[in-house]
Amino acid sequence: MPVFLLALLVRLLAFNIQGCRCLEGLRLEIFPSVAHRGGEVRMTCIYDLGDSPLCYVKWYRGNFEFYRYTPSENPPHKLFPYPGIHVNIGLSNGTQVVLDGLGLGLSGKVTCEVTTDDAIPQSASLESTLVVHDLPESGPVMVLERTADAYSPGETLRANCSSPPSKPAPILFFIINGNPCGNEGLCERRVVPVSDTLTWSATFLTLHLKPSHFKKGNLNILCKAVINGIYEDQTSIDVKESPVYQVKIGSLRPSSATTLHSSCLCALALFFSSTVMR
Structure with missing residues (x-):
């Protein structure tokens, strides 16, 4: 193998390893953890690129991509129509996507995928579960x-x-x-x-x-x-x-008057009994 090709391969391998380190610590957070029908949910994709530039961040519901953020493009936002998904562009960027007007059908797996803009692009992805509930309209x-x-x-x-x-x-x-x-x-x-x-x-x-x-x-x-x-x-x-x-x-309960009357009768009976016995 020519020396220059070998040197290029070594550099690419080193760059590849460095790129992998850049995407360590990827986290996906969903708030609130249980969203309400018609409400809003904020999904945050946290990552550290190090010295590598960002190529794009993609968001999926199941296997379907619904939002992509590419900083090198103008505008950087790209939407892919999906039934029931309404992306709030004003609040969405390279680290988060905000959905409003949530429907029950959105419950399921959500994935964020981050890709670097290096000579050999590196990608990392993470998935979580979006839960949408429809609460009772009134109390019991x-x-x-x-x-x-x-x-x-x-x-x-x-x-x-x-x-x-x-x-x-x-x-x-x-x-x-x-x-x-x-x-x-x-x-x-x-x-x-x-x-x-x-x-x-x-x-x-x-x-x-x-x-x-x-x-x-x-x-x-x-x-x-x-x-x-x-x-x-x-x-x-x-x-x-x-x-x-x-x-x-x-x-059924004796009144105080009845009790008093009974007591008087008992007293009179005792009085007459003692008088007769004398």
Whole structure:
């Protein structure tokens, strides 16, 4: 092999090794980690080029390129149409891309690829997962089988709590006087798909009422909706003990006047007994 070719090969190999070192430490960050439908997400590709110039940064959703930043071109931005992707050009550059108006279909793998503009270009890529959720439009709604002031111990209370369609469906659970449903009553959860992406959820409560459920004539039932880490809402109802039941219980308790009358009769009986025995 000619000497000049060998020298060129050595230089290229050394340059190649140097280029590889330039792209060490590549990181991909997505904020927020869980994005909301219709919202915004900022994806940052962090890299250190060292002395090497940047050729371009490419962004992919799955295997499809949707954004490229090439500093040597004017303008440096290049967009590739992809259903549901809206790139905010004003906030996107060589280290980050910002998407707004997010759709549920964007959930999936996202990749950033960095390439240097060297004699032998070096590339490095990293992928992460973009998660887009569709949160409930409003809080949970609770409905009782009867009005909230018509319950008595010994009866069965039935209620349901539902949440508007969302992705994912929230976990709904009842809390009775501060205690989880499992400790107090029977709860049944149902999840029903309403479209290809959205799910409706509800939880049904069956509670056999006891006198201990009514604290000063009041029973508190709370329904909480939770999507771990990103959503939480609740609603509650105060169930009043039936006035009819309170009257019945009150009629069984001796009044102070009755007690006084009984005491007087006992005293008179003792008086007459002692008089006769003399």
